[in-house]
Amino acid sequence: MATKTVSHHPIVVGRSEPIENFYALGEILGSGSFSDVKLCTEIATGKKWAAKIVAKEGKTQDEHRMDIIMVEIRILQSVHHQNIVQLKDIFETSTHFYIIMEIISGGELFDRIVELSHYSEKEASNVVTQILAGIDHLHSKRVVHRDLKPENLLLSSKEPNADVKITDFGLSEIFEESQSVLMDKAVGTPSYLAPEVLLLLDTGKPYGKEVDLWATGVITYILLCGFPPFYGESDDDIYDKIVEGDWCFLSPYWDHVSDSAKDLISKLLTLDPTKRITAKEALAHPWIADQANLSQAHLDTTLEQLKKFNAKRKFKGAILAVKALSKLTRGFQIPTTPPGTVVKTPAKK
16 A cells, blocks of 8 residues: 655555456446445455545646545544444555445435434434444544534434444544644534634634534434524524524423433533533433433424424535536535535624
8 A cells, every 4th residue: 555645644545456356346326526436346245335436637636625535535544433434445546546435325314314203302312322422433533524414424224223324524634643623714514513613714713623512412403303503594694693602492392302402402502612512521411321211202393393404404405516516616615415515704793
C-alpha cells in the first residue's frame, strides 16, 4: 500500500493489485456527481459489498474535493463499530479509487419508523442509544461527523432488529493529537446546526465535537414529537432561534413524553458547548441506560407528526437534488442526495 499526503492529511490508501482479482463488479447501485457505486461480489466468499468508484481526475475534480475524499477514507479506515458504516477494502489505480464498503440495505431510519404500527419511547430510546454509541466511538477516534441528520442514519438490513448505521463522512473532520477544537468553516445542515457553528461566522470562535451532540438532541426531539425544535419561514429564522436557544416542549405533543426524555434533550440542546452532555455521559443517562423502565405506550400523535415531517423532508430533498443537477460546478456543497448545506450567511443578531 502506498502512503500519500493530500493537504495536511497523511493517509495510507489503495491496494495496487487489480480489484478484479478479488471482487466481481456488478450493476450500478447509484451515481453521484463524482462517483458511481456498484454492487460487487467478493470472489473468495461470495459475499456482496458496495464498491464506490471515484475518479482521480476530471472536469469537476479539484484539490479541495480530493482532500475531502482522502479525509473520508482516513476516517473509515480508523473507525470500526457496528453503528458506523463499515469499510472493507480500498484499491487504487492511476485513475481511480475503489472503496469497498458494506451494503446497507435497510434504507433510511426515519422511513422505517413511519411504517411501524406501534412506536414508543422504548423504541425511540433504542434508536438514540445506537446513534450515541456510534458518536462515542467516532469521538474516541478524534472524528467529528458535523452533518448528523435523518438522511445520514440508515439501517443495516430490512430485519426488525437491524442496526442503525451512521453514514456519509463527506463533511467530517479529524482532530489531530494537538487539537481540542476545530477552527474551520461552518458546515452542516440548517436545522441541525449547533449555535457555536453559526457563531463562528461572526466571532471566529472555534467549535469542537460537541456539535454532534447538539445534532443528536435535534434528532431525539424529532423522534419523540415528530417535528424539529427549531423552525421558521427561512434558514435565517431557524439560525436566529438556534443561536437564542428558542425552543420548548410544546403542548399537547409533549404531554405524554417522560420527564427523563425531556431531561436528556435539554442536556443535549444546551447552548454552551462546554456544559453540553458528552456522548459517554448521554449513554449513562437513565433514559438510555434504563430502557427496561421506559414506557411502551404507543405514541400515536408522534407517529402521525413524523409521517408529515418525513414526507416534507423527502419532498425538499427531491427539489434540492433537481437543483443540484444544474449546478454541478459547486461540487460538494450541493450533492445529488439530500445535502449537507454549507452555511454562509446566517442572520446577524
